[in-house]
Amino acid sequence: MAKPRQARLTPQEVSELPELDDESGTLWDDRLGPVARGLLTSAVRCFASNGFHGTTTRDIASVVGLSPAALYVYFPSKELVLYEVIKTGHIRALESISSADLQSIADPTEHLRAMVSRYTEFHATHHVIARVCQYDLAALTSQHYDEILQLRHETNNVFRAVVARGVETGDFADVDVKRVARAMLSLGIDLVRWYRREGVETPEQIGQFNAEMALKMVAK
Amino acid sequence: MAKPRQARLTPQEVSELPELDDESGTLWDDRLGPVARGLLTSAVRCFASNGFHGTTTRDIASVVGLSPAALYVYFPSKELVLYEVIKTGHIRALESISSADLQSIADPTEHLRAMVSRYTEFHATHHVIARVCQYDLAALTSQHYDEILQLRHETNNVFRAVVARGVETGDFADVDVKRVARAMLSLGIDLVRWYRREGVETPEQIGQFNAEMALKMVAK
Numbered sequence: 001m002a003k004p005r006q007a008r009l010t011p012q013e014v015s016e017l018p019e020l021d022d023e024s025g026t027l028w029d030d031r032l033g034p035v036a037r038g039l040l041t042s043a044v045r046c047f048a049s050n051g052f053h054g055t056t057t058r059d060i061a062s063v064v065g066l067s068p069a070a071l072y073v074y075f076p077s078k079e080l081v082l083y084e085v086i087k088t089g090h091i092r093a094l095e096s097i098s099s100a101d102l103q104s105i106a107d108p109t110e111h112l113r114a115m116v117s118r119y120t121e122f123h124a125t126h127h128v129i130a131r132v133c134q135y136d137l138a139a140l141t142s143q144h145y146d147e148i149l150q151l152r153h154e155t156n157n158v159f160r161a162v163v164a165r166g167v168e169t170g171d172f173a174d175v176d177v178k179r180v181a182r183a184m185l186s187l188g189i190d191l192v193r194w195y196r197r198e199g200v201e202t203p204e205q206i207g208q209f210n211a212e213m214a215l216k217m218v219a220k
Numbered sequence: 221m222a223k224p225r226q227a228r229l230t231p232q233e234v235s236e237l238p239e240l241d242d243e244s245g246t247l248w249d250d251r252l253g254p255v256a257r258g259l260l261t262s263a264v265r266c267f268a269s270n271g272f273h274g275t276t277t278r279d280i281a282s283v284v285g286l287s288p289a290a291l292y293v294y295f296p297s298k299e300l301v302l303y304e305v306i307k308t309g310h311i312r313a314l315e316s317i318s319s320a321d322l323q324s325i326a327d328p329t330e331h332l333r334a335m336v337s338r339y340t341e342f343h344a345t346h347h348v349i350a351r352v353c354q355y356d357l358a359a360l361t362s363q364h365y366d367e368i369l370q371l372r373h374e375t376n377n378v379f380r381a382v383v384a385r386g387v388e389t390g391d392f393a394d395v396d397v398k399r400v401a402r403a404m405l406s407l408g409i410d411l412v413r414w415y416r417r418e419g420v421e422t423p424e425q426i427g428q429f430n431a432e433m434a435l436k437m438v439a440k
Contacts, residue, residue: 054273
């Protein structure tokens with residue numbers, strides 16, 4: 001649960017909030033230099049705390065000791081910062097469930113179990129960027145929004161394909177594939193609302209639990 | 221999915237967004253007069269569009285043709301508007317699952333089915349206020365936040381009690397009551413992220429589907 005507060009947080013406060021402690025800062029594209037990556041990590045925390053419209057480029061820059069003018073060298077607008085954050089979050093989430101080792105699991109039950117575990121663990125381990133990916137989506141330009149929507153469709157399709165395969169092989173019950181896949185995604189995504197690193201459950205434990213729930217959803 | 225946009229929306233745009241079409245405006249306390257209720261309905265749409273920090277009291281007031289000064293007659297601060305919105309949303313959600321007709325259902329399976337349906341339907345029918353209840357919670361003062369946390373605990377407890385009773389009677393499997401109840405809440409709450417009235421599924425259809433998923437989670 002986020003720390004209660006009424007006023008907008010200062011950049012200094014944002015950088016010290018324990019509930020914003022996660023691994024989002026490890027996800028950035030390797031082609032970006034350390035300053036750009038530091039700006040993105042700062043931006044994730046600012047957006048998660050105050051929202052896109054409640055965050056200024058000055059806030060983002062000041063956490064890493066830069067001026068707003070210096071930020072514009074790397075990102076010509078605040079929306080481009082948000083776009084890079086949301087694009088990266090969605091690409092990494094999609095990568096977490098479409099890696100070769102997962103795709104090579106022959107048994108539909110074990111494939112579903114591994115996929116739901118990985119997707120859940122991704123959202124717990126990177127819950128701050130994952131929250132921005134959900135809550136600030138509407139602040140993107142139409143063009144960027146459409147790009148992200150494409151990544152979301154691809155993610156949905158990975159879930160649907162795994163459920164559909166198990167239905168076809170007869171390992172799963174004859175379920176409504178689209179709606180069951182959506183329910184599985186809901187379990188993974190909803191944790192960004194309440195997960196905090198200082199809680200009692202590890203990402204792996206929540207992943208295993210969600211995988212069990214997913215298997216029950218398709219049980220014959 | 222919210223309409224993509226980059227700039228903050230004007231109050232006029234906010235009042236016309238089709239994705240903000242829901243029944244939130246029917247939930248307000250009867251003791252409030254029509255102007256106060258109109259302000260709260262306007263506030264829900266403004267917060268859902270631009271976030272608490274991206275909304276001004278001028279925005280809220282102008283949708284109903286008032287000045288910020290007139291708003292302060294009813295609500296002495298923007299935070300008090302948010303508090304009234306979030307408190308009402310949580311109370312009504314709790315009422316939806318704790319009414320006498322629900323509590324009198326003797327069969328644990330039918331009780332769980334009805335509860336999950338009602339909770340889901342509430343979130344679909346009032347998805348705009350429900351979104352504000354989740355996304356803007358951290359903008360409350362500590363005291364107001366603690367009050368809302370109490371309502372959330374009560375809601376959790378209603379879900380846990382229904383699951384626990386079915387486990388005790390042997391109608392349900394011997395599940396981890398807290399985590400299973402949390403997963404059922406996730407299915408209901410997560411729809412505020414994607415539900416729109418113009419979609420193909422009615423609140424009742426989503427309610428029935430989530431109830432089926434909940435029953436699978438406790439199936440022996």
